[in-house]
Amino acid sequence: MNRDFSFPIARIFGIQLRIHYTFFLIVVVFALGATAPGGLGVVSAMIWLALIFLCVLIHELAHSLLARRKGATVKGIVLLPIGGVSQLENLPESPQDEFAIAIVGPLASFGLAAASAAGAAALKIPLWPPNLYDGPLLSRLAWFNLIIGAFNLIPAFPLDGGRVLRSLLQRNRPLEEATRLASRIGRVVAVVLIAAGLFYSLWLVIIGLFIFFGASSEEAATIVHSRMKSLLVRDIMVTNPITVDAATQSGYLLEMVRRTSQREFPMLEGGHYAGMITTDVLMAYPPTTYVGYIADRGCPAVAPSDSLDHAEITVLGPSGRPAIAVIEDGQVVGLLTQADVARIVQQGR
Template identity: 35%
Template sequence: MNPTLRDSGALGMAWTVARVGGIDIRIHVTFVLLLAWFALVSAAQTRSLVGTLVGVAFVVLVFVCVVLHELGHAFAARRYGVRTRDITLLPIGGVARLQRMPTSPRAEIVIALAGPAVNLAIALALAAVLSAAGVPLLALPDGEASLLQSLFTVNLMLALFNLTPAFPMDGGRVLRAALALRKGWVSATTTAARIGQAIAVVFAIVGIFVNPLLVLIAIFVWFGAAMEAADARLREALGNVPLAHVLIRDFRALAPDDPLARAVELTLTGTQKDFPVLRDGRLVGLLTQRALLDALRAYGEAAAVAEAMQRRFPRAALRDSLDDVWRAMRNGDDHLVPVLDDDRLVGLVDVDNLIELARIRAALDRRAP
């Protein structure tokens, strides 16, 4: 497959370089910078082309193991009917974007443990190869065995690190799911987030005296835990609210043949930023503000809306729960979801409206008696 560069919202610009089991494997542009940095470091340390190539090859093999880790999550999720949109390689590791999170705590435990299990399986396979070759697992022999020994160590560390009981690592999700077996989902998430942030404090303190990298990991863990807790509170606030109650029914739509100038006009004269695209009353696309700006730069105002609109996007049925719509938005980086009733567009759900609803409900829950 030819690499294609596209914008993926929060994950930024990335190349799609492969497709495995129906899942796009993508490389973030910053990962390329990481490879370049490792090439420079290897060249400075070894002062040889072979040494430089070995250093880069090691990084590539490590990230192949990371991809396999994420595929472990993806294939485990598939067992529970959860699709994986794509896997993106970042300098800090891999990110598998699941279409939704499982509602069953037991399913979340299986999905979360599948990734570290893959790394343990790789480590065991490498240990068997090294043992058969008579090479000590923790020794540093010359040549190819050194590369295999390093990969053994890395996979062991990846498995153990990801089992740390702190969000957003796999161990944090296992902890939350285990707690959810005995208490509510929100309460379990809050408790797991607090434990994760306590671990982050320990990482930061140790990192100050031992390794500054632990400080960066501590920051990553702290904010990851905070985001999980905030998302859980938002989902609780949206619970039991009918989708029809937050439906935006007063909206403007575009036709595929409309010029982009029409979208610009509606944007400047109103508050709507994203627009459904209808042909003969049927929903055929969605024009987001980001796509509009990209198309204006590339084609100008005279280009047709059809040139810029998305043809693949999440949709909701009027009978769907608000929580399902929020999860679709969160996992897909979508800000607007059209709502259909028997294939007829009846309204829109906007992420800003959901956040405002959560704030209003939180304020009402805290009102003085």
């Protein structure tokens, strides 16, 4: 089982397509509805379900393919009972690109709606009254895609409309402010949906709750990200850390560092940075062991002028180490620790 409770089913245009386990809930709901009196029948219901998810997939592919063209990394698409999610990384920073990537999904849905409606018109199939459960297939497809396109344009995170709204707000505001404002608008929309849902439909309540919490987590993630971007490694590094020479014996070093809170030490060899040694490793060896033999020589380093965001995402995080050295002109000038980065993330929340 996967950590995100989904499993891969196919690869389309090189993009991994995954299905969330809860997806089977909707299969059961559809099957039960289909066998009820006046239902579609199981076979027709499963065909309808497959078509629905094909439409959702086309919507997500529109996002993913455009995002990839704009330079983003597409990790995959996950199909959930409530729709699809494109897992995009390294999204372009420009509001114009964000706008285009967000709006292309609803546009794809409206395109599918228009094509289905045109097909229905050509075959003289009535489109009215709107229905998603029975009636002619082309009519159902037209209405379903129209609703999906419109629903996703609700101006609230994590829906496409929230991103569209933020990219428009960003025209005359910085990202962080635009995100806060867009999230606030999204929460107001969510509360209105929940309130309306209490009178009309449980579905609206569920959607409202989904939007309410989605807005908050999107806000937190963006603010952490932009705060980390505005900081440099030198802003949060431990300056002038204690360094050790490769020829030091571990027991001697342990004695020496007893009165410091520093737990990771950059090791020097011939005056140059050569790796890191931690107190845990020091204690695991006899006191006469030379530090040079037991140090972590593969430990990467960063520069004080690197952006904190970049250092964390590309070096410290992937390294899995508690701390890495900060080096300038061949000299160790600081230590960047996971604990300090976590503190910044915590403040952002």
